[in-house]
Amino acid sequence: MKILICTGIFPPDIGGPAQYAKNLREEFIREKHQVKVMSYKFEKKLPSGLRHCFYFLKIIPLVLRTNLIIALDTFSVGLPAVCAAKIFRRKIIFRIGGDFLWESYVERSGNLMPLKKFYETAPILSVKEKIIFSLTKFVLRNSTALVFSTSWQKEIFEKNYNLNPKKSFIIENFYGEKIANLGFKEKKFLWAGRPLRLKNLENLKQVFVEAKKENGDIKLEIVSGVSQDELMQKIQNCYAVILPSISDVSPNLILEGIMANKPFILTKETGLYGKLKDIGIFIDPLDGEDIKKKVLFLADDNNYKEYKERVANFNFTHSWKQIAGEFLEIYKKL
Structure with missing residues (x-):
């Protein structure tokens, strides 16, 4: 054809x-x-x-x-x-x-x-x-x-x-097969995408300013305009993936993070909520306090271990x- x-x-x-x-x-x-x-x-x-x-x-x-x-x-x-x-x-x-x-x-x-x-x-x-x-x-x-x-x-x-x-x-x-999780050297939360207003990036930056006052170990890495190979390397080496968009239909960043068994924080205004609600952490994108609370929650070692296991046990592929x-x-x- x-x-x-x-x-x-x-x-x-x-x-x-x-x-x-x-x-x-x-x-x-x-x-x-x-x-x-x-x-x-x-x-x-x-x-x-x-x-x-x-x-x-x-x-x-x-x-x-x-x-x-x-x-x-x-x-x-x-x-x-x-x-x-x-x-x-x-x-x-x-x-x-x-x-x-x-x-x-x-x-x-x-x-x-x-x-x-x-x-x-x-x-x-x-x-x-x-x-x-x-x-x-x-x-x-x-x-x-x-x-x-x-x-x-x-x-x-x-x-x-x-x-x-x-x-x-x-x-x-x-939804790809699992790839290597290369661990992490620091608690770096990865955000990647186009810096549009709907991505809620400015609010996310402010959230991290406030969250770092309570946990100085966390960092936010912002990535834009890199190749797919570079992005996958950053995903494999990050602590977690975060995407607090005002809405995001089915973000590839989250699905790529799952491939590398990375815990994630995602807006609740998404088409992925129904499928991923049991393995991820979801936030109200318009509530900075909620985002900060969830970032600090995932920065806790015990909570991180639990959600890493949840993601690792998710084996759906498409x-x-x-x-x-x-x-x-x-x-x-x-």
């Missing part, structure tokens, strides 16, 4: 979507499918709108020769890919990772509002955000099928975009082979 993967970024670009596209492509090739990946290159520098038009024109020759399109980004590639699929009558599976509308609102307004509350309260949007909402609705409703990584996000989107549940599916993120197979199973139903 001929498959086209549309993605905003692809290695050597750094980021979760780039790794997802790379691994999905490799697995499809292993299964003897013909796969093309189309990502943004120099057109990244073009203004929005013009960039989308250029990408649309760029993918047309590939769309004409493909059986299935898989789009991995809501706005940058989702819109042109869905338009091309609709015009040329191709099947398109659209995987929703984050929420570009909510991210844009939080970044602009500085209002640290969790994803679920954002849709429940319907805050006043800027003109740009209203356009994003309308275009997102168009993309969601005109995709042949939608893929979410958690039921949590699936339910939020189905309710607020009036989606047909019959065309929505769940494909969980990659391979790229399974993920690729699930995409193909969805395609067969279309």
